[in-house]
Amino acid sequence: MSLNKSLIERDLAVLWHPCTQMKDHESLPLIPIKRGYGSYLEDFDGNKYLDAISSWWVNLFGHSNPYINSKLIEQVQNLEHVLLAGFSHENAIRLAERLIKIAPKNLTKVFYADNGSSGIEVALKMSFHFHKNRGEIKPLFISLENSYHGETMGALSVGDVSLYKEVYNEIIIKSIQTPVPKDQRLESIYEPLQKLKELLEKHKNNVSAIILEPIVQCAGSMHMYNSEYIKEVKKLTEEYKIHLIFDEVATGFGRTGKMFASEYAEVSPDFMVLSKGLTGGYLPLSAVLLTDDIYREFYCDYGSGKSFLHSHSYTGNPLACAVANASLDIFENENILEIIQPKIKLLTELLEKFKNLKNVYNVRQTGLIGAIELKNYKLEDRIGLKVYKYGLEHGVLLRPLGNIIYFMPPLSISESEIHEMVQVGFDAISSLNK
């Protein structure tokens, strides 16, 4: 038996994979990966796959990046982990200093957690606790329709993708969803803003925060909306004295063409949650950036009930902080935010031809994220699965979200790889018309 086959057998005997109906693997082969380099993953039979989705939107500078590897090795030889309560280490400090420097202004403190969802939990709990410290109980959060903030109970509660949430409706915490602008045009922000105002008026004394993914709702079908909406939401949060939480777990670190998506709106939130690209795609880590105002509300004598006694064992893990710093070095040393501009332009040009395909409903793009929405397919057609299989057979890892075929490659992707990625996506969608 080949190594590939035996790994698949051993895997299916013991593993339950994330976001997967395991029965699918009766007909859909698993792909054990032997190594990764640059934009590619390679399996045990020597097949290469261009990672067009950055392995769930985490990878920024290619797999097994030599510079990041070297910084990881350097760190592991000195310190693999130390608790962050009562102790500290240089990479955690340096990373926090650098994040504060590049983040929207007014974010002056960093609280680490270890994945996107747990970062969201921190922001939600802290926001609620802040108001409680001030003598106000505000149990509600407002989020956008079609939003996604992760899978832990709090994060799931403020999300709105029914595929992940509905089954848990009886046990999740209460939250309210408000309409998201339906497309990228400025005109589409006004109605949702009016709805939000009405909601705030109705619930004004009970809302702790509004949470949103700035300009791109990634897991929500790569839905994109106008940044002006965020500016107006900011004004409303000030007017109603509630917090604004930006979830930049997926959109942070250059994906949208700027370091953070919120830069398009030039708005500073009360909390900003970062993860995924934070470590260049290497290790789990999240960072919650927050204002001094929030920090000071918790700064008091121990035992007052006002302390934020939240922790994760691996909070601020030194290896994760080291690779996050290495990733920021690359941004600085290689002028990444400029280098990606021609790649974004190329993607725009190449996406044009999708508009002529008869099964394409809509094509949209923000930075290096491109999405093609197909029309006239039902959920049970499992059109995404067909595209996924086609991609693999032709050497590109595409992982559609239902009827949405999208590209979110590493920022380090080359122009020729962009051509390859888009062509396979195009052929996959065209093949559905045959």
Ligand SMILES: Cc1ncc(COP(=O)(O)O)c(C=O)c1O
């Ligand atoms: C916007 C957003 N927030 C939060 C999360 C949750 O992050 P994690 O999967 O690391 O828990 C995700 C994951 O896809 C996300 O896209």
